[in-house]
Amino acid sequence: MPTPHVTPFVLGANSYFYHPENAFLGKDLEYFSQAGFDMDHVQLKRNAPVAELYEDAIRYEGAIISASGALINFSGKKTGRSPKDKRIVYEETSKDDIWWGPVNIKMDEHTFEINRERAIDYLNTRDNVYVFDGFAGWDPKYRIKVRVVCARAYHALFMNNMLIRPTEEELAQFGEPDFVIYNAGQFPANRFTTGMTSTTSVEINFKRMEMVILGTEYAGEMKKGVFSVMHYLQPVKFGQLSLHSSANIGMEKGDVTLFFGLSGTGKTTLSADPNRELIGDDEHVWSDTGVFNIEGGCYAKCINLSAEKEPEIYRAIRFGSILENVVFNPANRLPDYDDVSTTENTRCAYPIEYIPNARIPCIADQHPSNIIMLTCDAYGVLPPVSKLTSAQAQYHFLAGYTSKTPGTEDGVLEPIPTFSTCYSAPFIVLHPGRYASMLASKMESTQASCWLINTGWVGGKFGTGSRCPLKYTRAIINAIHSGSIASATYTTYDIFGLQIPTSVEGVPSEVLNPRMAWEDTEAFEKERIRLANMFAKAFKGFEDQVDSAVKSAGPTVTI
Numbered sequence: 001m002p003t004p005h006v007t008p009f010v011l012g013a014n015s016y017f018y019h020p021e022n023a024f025l026g027k028d029l030e031y032f033s034q035a036g037f038d039m040d041h042v043q044l045k046r047n048a049p050v051a052e053l054y055e056d057a058i059r060y061e062g063a064i065i066s067a068s069g070a071l072i073n074f075s076g077k078k079t080g081r082s083p084k085d086k087r088i089v090y091e092e093t094s095k096d097d098i099w100w101g102p103v104n105i106k107m108d109e110h111t112f113e114i115n116r117e118r119a120i121d122y123l124n125t126r127d128n129v130y131v132f133d134g135f136a137g138w139d140p141k142y143r144i145k146v147r148v149v150c151a152r153a154y155h156a157l158f159m160n161n162m163l164i165r166p167t168e169e170e171l172a173q174f175g176e177p178d179f180v181i182y183n184a185g186q187f188p189a190n191r192f193t194t195g196m197t198s199t200t201s202v203e204i205n206f207k208r209m210e211m212v213i214l215g216t217e218y219a220g221e222m223k224k225g226v227f228s229v230m231h232y233l234q235p236v237k238f239g240q241l242s243l244h245s246s247a248n249i250g251m252e253k254g255d256v257t258l259f260f261g262l263s264g265t266g267k268t269t270l271s272a273d274p275n276r277e278l279i280g281d282d283e284h285v286w287s288d289t290g291v292f293n294i295e296g297g298c299y300a301k302c303i304n305l306s307a308e309k310e311p312e313i314y315r316a317i318r319f320g321s322i323l324e325n326v327v328f329n330p331a332n333r334l335p336d337y338d339d340v341s342t343t344e345n346t347r348c349a350y351p352i353e354y355i356p357n358a359r360i361p362c363i364a365d366q367h368p369s370n371i372i373m374l375t376c377d378a379y380g381v382l383p384p385v386s387k388l389t390s391a392q393a394q395y396h397f398l399a400g401y402t403s404k405t406p407g408t409e410d411g412v413l414e415p416i417p418t419f420s421t422c423y424s425a426p427f428i429v430l431h432p433g434r435y436a437s438m439l440a441s442k443m444e445s446t447q448a449s450c451w452l453i454n455t456g457w458v459g460g461k462f463g464t465g466s467r468c469p470l471k472y473t474r475a476i477i478n479a480i481h482s483g484s485i486a487s488a489t490y491t492t493y494d495i496f497g498l499q500i501p502t503s504v505e506g507v508p509s510e511v512l513n514p515r516m517a518w519e520d521t522e523a524f525e526k527e528r529i530r531l532a533n534m535f536a537k538a539f540k541g542f543e544d545q546v547d548s549a550v551k552s553a554g555p556t557v558t559i
């Protein structure tokens with residue numbers, strides 16, 4: 001017998017349960033007791049003020065306030081996501097839709113119940129339990145109500161920043177949530193529980209519409225949990241296309257751009273643009289009427305962050321923002337963004353309105369004019385910019401190429417190519433073909449221009465070349481938005497069949513063509529063929545789902 005849905009129901013009212021004058025207290029106490037919560041002991045804090053979350057994080061978790069007022073927190077052992085410990089419950093309502101495999105690993109319903117109860121039991125031992133009620137999705141037609149129940153003030157504040165914050169009235173009328181996250185990340189999963197391969201477990205149950213987290217305190221798991229749910233619900237329930245992308249809109253022309261890309265390729269960095277309004281930095285839905293952000297905040301990388309290169313993001317780090325795993329100088333509380341001794345994945349989570357040009361509500365009533373696919377190619381083979389045909393766009397979306405660079409993980413000495421379908425493999429729930437065909441038909445009907453941008457290496461591969469200077473990438477993006485790149489002269493880039501502009505204002509023309517940018521031509525040709533072969537191998541799995549135009553839109557391989 002599964003445990004009844006008692007917790008969400010009990011928390012549903014618009015009240016702060018810890019206020020003694022709260023009239024619902026007696027009744028709620030009873031429901032809570034039924035669920036096994038010890039209400040003499042546990043205090044529930046629902047949508048607590050940011051200041052109170054600061055105080056609790058400082059008092060109970062040893063958090064620190066930075067010189068600019070951000071809250072510095074540490075997530076413990078795990079400083080990144082744990083994809084190998086992610087599970088999806090195998091149950092009749094969703095089983096036929098899920099793309100089962102190494103990304104979506106099966107878990108049975110009974111094991112979910114065990115872990116769920118373990119999480120609630122743990123939460124029960126805490127003096128304070130935090131609840132945050134908010135929304136995912138800025139379009140009221142397609143949004144869902146999300147409830148987070150957690151034991152750390154830091155986690156509550158993180159979701160306060162990342163979800164869409166309800167108004168007082170919306171909170172009063174919140175009712176029952178559509179999706180609930182139980183985060184007991186401080187407490188491990190039991191390795192003797194069936195199917196547990198470690199003490200970390202991140203699991204989603206689409207029948208219950210719940211997520212349970214054990215054994216990891218990395219806050220990004222909650223954010224991506226909500227994304228997984230939207231990647232399921234948007235296409236299946238609403239018929240809309242969810243995408244791992246950032247988005248912005250021109251202030252004058254009102255033209256929308258989507259930036260697809262895997263982690264570290266530049267979605268957050270490049271979507272913060274002084275000439276454009278930011279719609280969002282990571283998760284969007286391309287709907288029947290336009291584009292809307294799923295989130296209420298941004299989650300920016302802090303590694304090597306500087307006010308000069310990324311002013312908008314740098315200045316968003318202030319009271320209310322959370323700095324995660326960032327080393328600071330205790331003498332003056334200044335964060336040291338160059339120090340990667342805790343992790344390379346240092347982050348800051350802030351409400352989207354902390355970016356000066358944020359578009360609130362984060363929604364555009366027009367379809368994208370430009371689609372930019374970002375890749376960080378450490379082989380220095382892909383050109384800094386090329387124009388894609390519609391078939392090439394579909395090919396690259398399915399292939400989802402970027403490379404992991406040495407330094408980010410132990411033992412990575414050579415760049416590691418990564419093909420992550422839909423630029424989103426760790427978060428996609430349905431078969432990739434479903435997202436890809438929705439994208440193709442949307443692109444077809446809107447005639448958006450499509451560009452492939454390499455934010456990775458130029459003039460040689462990792463070791464000999466260097467990362468494409470941010471100012472060049474920004475100049476390329478400006479040329480896309482002004483329209484000047486469209487009227488440039490193009491040459492064909494051999495093997496990959498890409499169209500490269502011969503000049504872009506603000507970018508030295510030899511940088512635009514890797515063949516000219518590399519000093520060692522022989523080494524270049526070798527790498528180009530090597531990468532082309534990697535693409536061909538990676539694309540094999542998709543060949544039977546696409547038409548011949550898409551199949552032949554990839555690099556032509558000779559070996």
Ligand code: ATP
Binds near residue numbers: 282468470
């Ligand atoms: P995630 O999905 O993990 O949030 P992301 O796509 O948002 O990743 P960013 O946070 O924008 O990636 O990270 C890009 C990083 O690369 C930043 O630290 C940025 O400073 C750095 N960078 C260096 N050169 C470039 C470039 N030419 N274009 C974009 N980013 C660059």
Ligand code: MN
Binds near residue numbers: 269282301
């Ligand atoms: Mn990002």
